[in-house]
Amino acid sequence: MAKKVSDIGGGRSQAVHRALKRAILDQALPPGSKLPEDSIGERLGVSRTLVREALVRLSQEGLVELRPNKGAVVSHPSLEEGRNLYLTRIALERLVVETLSGSLTQEQIDTLSTHIAAEEAARTEHAASIRLAGEFHTLLAQMTGNASLIRYVNELVARSSLILALYGRPHSSECAVSEHRELLDKLIAGKTDEAVALMTHHLDSITTRALLPRKDSLADALHAYAVAEGLA
Template identity: 35%
Template sequence: MSRTAPTAALNRGSRASPKVSQNDFIYEEMLDAILEQRLAPGTKLSEDTLGEIFGVSRTVIRTVLQRLAHERIVRIQPNRGAFVSEPSPEEAREVLQARRLIEEGIIRGAVRNQSPEDIQELNQSVAAERHSLENGDHEAWVRLSGDFHLKLAEIARNQTLSAFLRELVSRTSLIIVQYQKGAVSPCSCDEHSEIIEAIAARDENRAITLMNTHLQACEDQLNLCENDTKADLYSIFAKPTRKTGKSRGAK
């Protein structure tokens, strides 16, 4: 795993909420499996298998897969079916370049709009990241590291930038699980802490520089030649559903 998290995890509302539709529930389960790196790039997403796992028809699964395909997380091939996207090295570079541009705008907004409560929440998020690393909880670390970037987007109060980041977050997760090299390091937590300090001090230029360095560290840890192994759908979705956090409004 790279030293910089795939900014992966997107917040969501309680699964028990009656407002969450069947399609949304399945969509978020599948998105989580991808963002938390339990579902590898290139994995075939059989409509029959997924329908059996979730107890729904192929029509429901097809709708969810089309939604994921629209976000470029899934690739649908005629006469072959759906697969988790496998970003090319060129696409990986483009996505990471886009991340730098989008997150610069987010940082500017976060610096201008942040409150003491926001800074406290960001610090708590980094503390939780460190705790997950110390306990070897990789999935929690991925989720929390992603929450950090997505929280910055919330603080920036720019829904358009947040929407762009949301898609890039998902695609970055696929890129990292496909091309990452090396091991998880607490350095990413240190980088997040430095970014928080710059934002709290309203030092816009320093915060942007630190974010760019943070994202560059992610790219430096990629070997844009290697692929990962495929995963079994039953084993991925058989695990107990974890508790969820806040309602969804993306390294």
């Protein structure tokens, strides 16, 4: 049983939020899971007040649903919502690319390179690879220094990471790592138009490469599996 510690200071509140967010994105707390404040507080060694604050913040990010008189649960977004989120992300992250192209510092380049290496190392870990892929995009947003852009990209990335965890095909993130590396190269070189085109393609392709089709026929849905088994 964890020992409760003082709730004084924003650092502990941030830590509770980060712990719950990572558990959700890593699918340790899958969609639909109940999130009782007392149990979470006991496990993390904090007050229910801090847990409630974290849950409210997570609900604002779209990762938790707060149900009146029923408590909180991990969100279960629809696939259609995922498609709409990626359309919005494309518009915002084009701005991120335009802002950063040709202006990355060596420290920022090193940070991004280290992160991409971590993504490559986690290729076989589905939940971790999704989380790390999302964090690459939030890192880029943070480097713009634009507070509004940072906030909205962070929220959209968190929500779309949950959607990928729900609907993504196994190993769907494998291609994304090489695309992140290529994107970084174009940003360093200041090739803005190419970087914007790559980011657009990168995010758009997730809806077809990683997210399951919504209205395919039975034949279309089974085609890839038939090919894999030598049946087509």
